[in-house]
Amino acid sequence: MPVWQVVLLVNLTLAVGLGLGYADWGRRADRLYQELEATRARVEQLERERAACTTGARAGEQQWEARGIVRAIFPRADLLVITHEEIRGFLPPRTTSFRASPKLRHAVRVGDAIRFSLRGAFRDATIVAIERW
Amino acid sequence: MRLFLLAASWVHLASSVLLTGAFFMLLLAGNPSERPTARRWERTIAVYSRRVLLVALGSGIACLLARTAVFEGRLEAALEPRAVWRALLDTRPGLIWLARHGLLVVLGAFLLLPADVRETRNWIAARVEPLVLGMLALALVSGSSHAAGVAPRTVLAVAVDVAHLLGSGIWIGGLVPLALLLRAASREAGADSRLYAERAVLRFSGAALATMIVLITSGSMNAFVQVGSVAGLAGTAYGHLLLAKLSVLVPVLVLAAVNRVRLLPALSRPTTTVGCPAMRSLAAFVGLEAILALVLLALVAAMTLTTPARHEQPVWPLPFRFSLDAALEGPATRWRALLGSQLVLLGTVAAIASLFVRRRRAPVLAGALVLIAVGAGGGLAPFVVDAYPTTYRRPPVTYHAASIAPGMLVYHEHCATCHGATGAGDGPSMQGRRPPADLRSPPVSRRHAGEIFWLVTHGIPERGMPGFENRLGDAERWDVINFIRALGAAGDAGRLGRVVEPERPWLVAPDFAVSVGPLAPGALRDYRGRRIVLLVFYTLPGSRPRMTQLARSYDLLWIMGVEVIAVPTDASSEAIRELGSSPPALFPVVTDGALDIVRAYRMFAPGPHAELLIDRQGYIRAIWKGDTEAMPEATVLLGQVEQLNEERNVAPFPDDHIH
Numbered sequence: 035m036p037v038w039q040v041v042l043l044v045n046l047t048l049a050v051g052l053g054l055g056y057a058d059w060g061r062r063a064d065r066l067y068q069e070l071e072a073t074r075a076r077v078e079q080l081e082r083e084r085a086a087c088t089t090g091a092r093a094g095e096q097q098w099e100a101r102g103i104v105r106a107i108f109p110r111a112d113l114l115v116i117t118h119e120e121i122r123g124f125l126p127p128r129t130t131s132f133r134a135s136p137k138l139r140h141a142v143r144v145g146d147a148i149r150f151s152l153r154g155a156f157r158d159a160t161i162v163a164i165e166r167w
Numbered sequence: 168m169r170l171f172l173l174a175a176s177w178v179h180l181a182s183s184v185l186l187t188g189a190f191f192m193l194l195l196a197g198n199p200s201e202r203p204t205a206r207r208w209e210r211t212i213a214v215y216s217r218r219v220l221l222v223a224l225g226s227g228i229a230c231l232l233a234r235t236a237v238f239e240g241r242l243e244a245a246l247e248p249r250a251v252w253r254a255l256l257d258t259r260p261g262l263i264w265l266a267r268h269g270l271l272v273v274l275g276a277f278l279l280l281p282a283d284v285r286e287t288r289n290w291i292a293a294r295v296e297p298l299v300l301g302m303l304a305l306a307l308v309s310g311s312s313h314a315a316g317v318a319p320r321t322v323l324a325v326a327v328d329v330a331h332l333l334g335s336g337i338w339i340g341g342l343v344p345l346a347l348l349l350r351a352a353s354r355e356a357g358a359d360s361r362l363y364a365e366r367a368v369l370r371f372s373g374a375a376l377a378t379m380i381v382l383i384t385s386g387s388m389n390a391f392v393q394v395g396s397v398a399g400l401a402g403t404a405y406g407h408l409l410l411a412k413l414s415v416l417v418p419v420l421v422l423a424a425v426n427r428v429r430l431l432p433a434l435s436r437p438t439t440t441v442g443c444p445a446m447r448s449l450a451a452f453v454g455l456e457a458i459l460a461l462v463l464l465a466l467v468a469a470m471t472l473t474t475p476a477r478h479e480q481p482v483w484p485l486p487f488r489f490s491l492d493a494a495l496e497g498p499a500t501r502w503r504a505l506l507g508s509q510l511v512l513l514g515t516v517a518a519i520a521s522l523f524v525r526r527r528r529a530p531v532l533a534g535a536l537v538l539i540a541v542g543a544g545g546g547l548a549p550f551v552v553d554a555y556p557t558t559y560r561r562p563p564v565t566y567h568a569a570s571i572a573p574g575m576l577v578y579h580e581h582c583a584t585c586h587g588a589t590g591a592g593d594g595p596s597m598q599g600r601r602p603p604a605d606l607r608s609p610p611v612s613r614r615h616a617g618e619i620f621w622l623v624t625h626g627i628p629e630r631g632m633p634g635f636e637n638r639l640g641d642a643e644r645w646d647v648i649n650f651i652r653a654l655g656a657a658g659d660a661g662r663l664g665r666v667v668e669p670e671r672p673w674l675v676a677p678d679f680a681v682s683v684g685p686l687a688p689g690a691l692r693d694y695r696g697r698r699i700v701l702l703v704f705y706t707l708p709g710s711r712p713r714m715t716q717l718a719r720s721y722d723l724l725w726i727m728g729v730e731v732i733a734v735p736t737d738a739s740s741e742a743i744r745e746l747g748s749s750p751p752a753l754f755p756v757v758t759d760g761a762l763d764i765v766r767a768y769r770m771f772a773p774g775p776h777a778e779l780l781i782d783r784q785g786y787i788r789a790i791w792k793g794d795t796e797a798m799p800e801a802t803v804l805l806g807q808v809e810q811l812n813e814e815r816n817v818a819p820f821p822d823d824h825i826h
């Protein structure tokens with residue numbers, strides 16, 4: 035076989051090998067990584083839903099646990115304003131207002147450091163338990 | 168093991184470079200056709216490249232084993248298949264090693280093929296293919312080099328490194344085959360290929376010149392990225408290796424210049440002697456150039472195994488350094504520097520002119536040198552200041568309230584008795600004695616932090632200042648230095664008004680931790696590039712009306728891009744509760760570590776209530792101090808914020824460490 039044909043063959047083999055290698059392993063690795071992330075998020079959500087179920091929540095509701103500090107109490111609007119740490123799978127660290135029952139609102143004062151549980155769907159989460167820490 | 172790794176790396180790098188250069192030279196020289204000597208040379212280079220390839224593969228395996236031992240921290244790991252497998256498949260350098268050696272194996276297989284290259288396209292294919300494979304294998308070295316660790320602009324750094332490596336491959340690797348060709352053609356029996364050799368050397372000379380430009384440009388860029396400063400060059404192992412490399416490069420360049428300017432033209436002159444003496448001399452010089460270039464590669468291999476200067480603490484080797492600030496301090500020194508620089512300029516012009524005059528060249532050159540010497544001696548003197556081994560050491564402690572505040576306590580305990588409470592040099596123990604330098608004055612504030620660290624550590628015996636090496640720990644000494652810097656900055660803060668001076672950020676706000684309740688603390692620097700910060704120091708009950716006003720305006724301030732951070736001057740952990748909830752103050756109120764922040768910032772803005780406007784880059788732009796009556800109305804404050812929002816020339820973020 036002439037040398038130029040050998041060269042062509044070697045280069046084609048290298049190019050096709052690299053291309054197929056990426057198309058197979060590279061893309062499969064990307065896909066697996068994305069699936070892993072999605073599955074991890076789903077598992078966390080299911081765990082939250084299970085935790086919510088064990089405390090009497092309705093189907094589809096989740097439960098989050100977080101720590102924070104009470105910044106304001108608005109009795110008429112049933113709201114507690116809390117500066118909280120990151121609530122995994124829900125909110126970054128920031129100051130947020132949450133709905134809370136009068137009983138829970140009366141249990142805390144502005145400035146209290148608290149551990150609290152939120153339950154509900156994403157846009158409709160309510161504080162269901164509070165304890166000072 | 169490191170010595171073995173160094174030797175293996177050198178042999179591997181050198182063989183990879185020689186391989187690329189050999190194929191490049193074969194292609195560059197062209198088809199020797201019916202010239203027996205040139206044909207013989209081509210066969211010799213083919214055998215030579217196969218041997219070099221074997222060396223490259225062998226040394227590559229040695230490198231892998233040595234790296235495995237270093238990676239695992241055990242000598243015996245080099246011979247454990249599982250450890251080698253892990254180093255190969257679980258690390259980026261390992262994967263790159265696999266790709267490179269895969270290419271070298273393909274290259275080896277190609278070289279072993281029996282090839283009929285009488286037809287031109289076959290000859291070209293047989294020369295280009297190994298060159299491409301060799302260049303790919305060489306270029307991949309950059310994937311696991313220091314350049315791959317540069318961030319950001321990793322791609323640019325790797326591209327520059329690839330250009331540098333390929334340039335070295337073409338230039339250094341081409342020297343050995345060229346020397347062999349010249350030697351063969353310079354013999355009596357090689358007369359048939361002299362024209363071929365002459366053409367090859369002319370082509371190589373042109374290619375080497377272009378390559379040299381690429382090498383110098385990419386080398387300078389690499390040095391800038393990996394070394395970054397004169398201190399890094401003079402005060403680190405990596406910098407010393409780079410200097411050694413440059414010192415070998417200079418004679419190589421001189422040799423290359425002699426070859427190009429003197430010996431190359433001599434090749435085409437008619438010669439009466441048997442053989443060709445000019446060609447023989449050129450062969451010897453090119454061989455010498457190749458040997459020096461291999462020494463150069465040994466230094467490069469050592470550099471790849473050494474931490475880049477940018478990540479090392481430099482140890483300044485000289486007792487002095489040059490400082491532009493020192494020279495521009497007084498009018499007398501300014502004039503001296505100006506005069507000196509003009510003399511140097513005149514001398515340089517005279518020296519260049521001496522190259523073009525035929526008569527009296529020596530006196531003109533001597534005069535030029537005298538002018539340069541006098542100008543440099545007189546003009547440089549004002550630039551010279553004392554320096555110490557730690558002059559360019561980067562402080563390990565950031566410019567942070569948590570460092571300034573303890574530094575203040577250490578200062579008052581150990582330094583204030585001489586330097587005075589404010590650093591003015593009026594301490595009680597200096598009554599009737601020559602006062603020490605004012606720590607807030609420019610000569611001190613312009614000193615590098617590393618220099619003050621040296622003076623605090625070792626003292627100034629001739630001025631009676633003791634060293635604190637045995638009395639204070641490293642961290643305490645750096646805290647004192649941060650405090651001294653804050654003293655100088657606080658003195659300058661007096662120039663800052665109640666109104667933002669447009670486009671003029673200069674006063675760096677010390678960082679501090681923003682701890683709200685028991686939550687994980689943030690930091691002032693977290694707001695950089697995101698929000699303007701209104702830092703409020705308040706004292707209740709006096710500050711209550713102002714805090715109520717701020718709580719009511721918070722929504723509007725937030726929309727304007729402002730975060731309000733409130734710090735109680737009494738550092739109460741119940742600060743949020745004490746502020747109350749009507750109206751609720753929803754901005755961050757520091758409840759932990761407030762004391763350090765208050766101590767550090769009181770130097771800038773004393774009083775029961777003070778407010779500082781800090782821009783998005785982290786510079787203090789306006790200060791309001793006194794009582795709450797002196798604080799800006801909401802409309803005035805919003806006007807200042809608007810001013811900051813409209814600024815177009817964004818200053819760089821300040822360094823977290825003092826210098």
